[in-house]
Amino acid sequence: MTNPEIPAGTWTIDPSHSEVGFSVRHLMVSKVKGNFETFEGTITIAEDPLASSVTAEVDLSSINTRDEGRDGHLKSADFFEVENHPKLTFTSTSVEPSGSDFKVTGDLTIKGTTKSVVLDLEFNGVHPDPWGGTRAGFSAETEISRKEFGVDFEIPMDGGGVVVGDKIKVILEVEAVLAS
Template structure:
């Protein structure tokens, strides 16, 4: 009797959760329209920005289903960093900063989203320079809709204020450059 009840309960709960899992629409990040940018202060005088040219990832987005259906997974090829100055790029790629010879990838995998269709707070694990840290940052939807070529797209933007030395990147660039704004600006196409 007890087992029958348990089976029924399991069946009911499965039938409730399964549609949620299957209904969440999955999207693939469009690398040609997605940008991971980083920006920090230069001597407190101005700002320096750069970007990673090679990123990949997937996201699940289905606001009708609810918060738990939203997730994102991004992989960033750190060897593709570009600040439009070859000497600086060379230094940034070295062990003083990104150490790309050892850590050629940085990943972010969301574990939780709270918010609605227009945006909210994304929580997840950022793995960078071999350090995995639980982080959260605000994210907002830029827009969504059909594209002219038969696909359906959605775009998000969010900025995480990173303390460099939390990930072991402690090359002294002065007190104004301890924090780096890392901006994820992604466009994704719905999987068919």
């Protein structure tokens, strides 16, 4: 593994050019996708990239699955209980090489429950922007069990299975701006 060519410093996630998305099985036959529209985060790149860190916060009330009724249900006590737990947070604890990519381990907190998760991270490069700044891109994925975070609403189906699956695939596309 070679060190990525990314300048050390503090990078701010640009929400208008980033996405926090997810997919989950529905009725055991398809996947429903959605995203969170409001989030923020900071990436601190160290001189040794493996000593870098990231923190992020997601406003759970900004969930968008393209169905207002479903989004309202996801915000309720059956799922995220946003009235009492409005934010999802992530704080990295380590960065390790993984072939030409990286594994970022961190503490994910949902509904007051914190678990360690591993993000498979791809560094997509650095480029100057038209406004005199510098931007970096990252793609990351992980899979979590919603039940492990206390999001354990179940509706069994006739013949077996459940309406909403337990495994949630989290998909991140991040563009960050180097602080000047």
